[in-house]
Amino acid sequence: MIIKEVQCKSILTKSNLPEVEYCINPYIGCTHNCVYCYASFMKRFTGHTDEDWGDFLDVRVNSVEVLKKQITSKKKRGDILIGSVTDSYQPIENKYRLTRQILEVLGGKGFPVSVLTKSDLVVRDIDVLKKIEDCEVGLTITSLGEGISRIFEPGASIPLKRVNALRVLKENGIRTYAFIGPMLPGITQIEEIVKALEGKVDFVMFETLNLNKVNRERTLKAFLKAGVAFSPNSINWGEVEKKARRICGEYGIPVKGFYKH
Ligand code: SF4
Secondary structure, X not given: OEEEEEOOOOOOEEOOOOOOOEEEOOEEOOOOOOOOOXXXXXXXXXXXXXXXXXXXXXXXXXXXXXXXXXXXXXXXXXXXXXXXXXXXXXXXXXXXXXXXXXXXXXXXXXXXXXXXXXXXXXXXXXXXXXXXOOEEEEEEOOOOOHHHHHHHOXXXXXXXXXXXXXXXXXXXXXXXXXXXXXXOOOOOOHHHHHHHXXXXXXXXXXXXXXXXXXXXXXXHHHHHHOOOOOOHHHXXXXXXXXXXXXXXXXXXXXXXXXXXX
């Protein structure tokens, strides 16, 4: 693992995502190292062409100072997503506490904040999350199996810790959601997951698996390793969506989005 401290010029960046005005990513690279990660394309733009995704991490050590300069009273208010291209709760966040300090800066500034992560480290920051007037936290969950998760998301918190994080966040009055995606055919058991989420989330979002030239080979190898036969073109995502919406309806959990690729 190559860890480098770097300086950034901007940390509050304009987003291309629907319904999100800005993104904040205090780290470049991601040691969660999910096989299906789409963000690994970033390597080309950040000087990491020779390193494998998951093997490097740049720590933008001046993120907090830069954010303080960017968040002026004149800055147009809008939704901020923390962790859009890399997870902002890297294990090393325990040491650097950049995400925590960023949340501290955002408190009382009038920007709605959404955090999306695969780490239960987010629970550490409940006290600062509570000080942001419009705030929500999402945990990504693709399965509940620890063994499966070690194959597909080897560096992230195990799924049961993520479910537990949602429970603790919700108990503390924070709006929570589960991002169920990418759905892994033959692995992601929607009903089992939704049942485990009952009472712990305000809504869920789904995303279909998007195989592309960046993640295809690693993802297909992971299916083999997990012993699951998978033929990419045989999935009827329309049927999966119907089933997902029906199950969520049965458990009384709103579906805020179902993103198909
Ligand atoms: S946590 Fe997100 S950014 Fe990190 S490797 Fe996994 S999919 Fe990619």
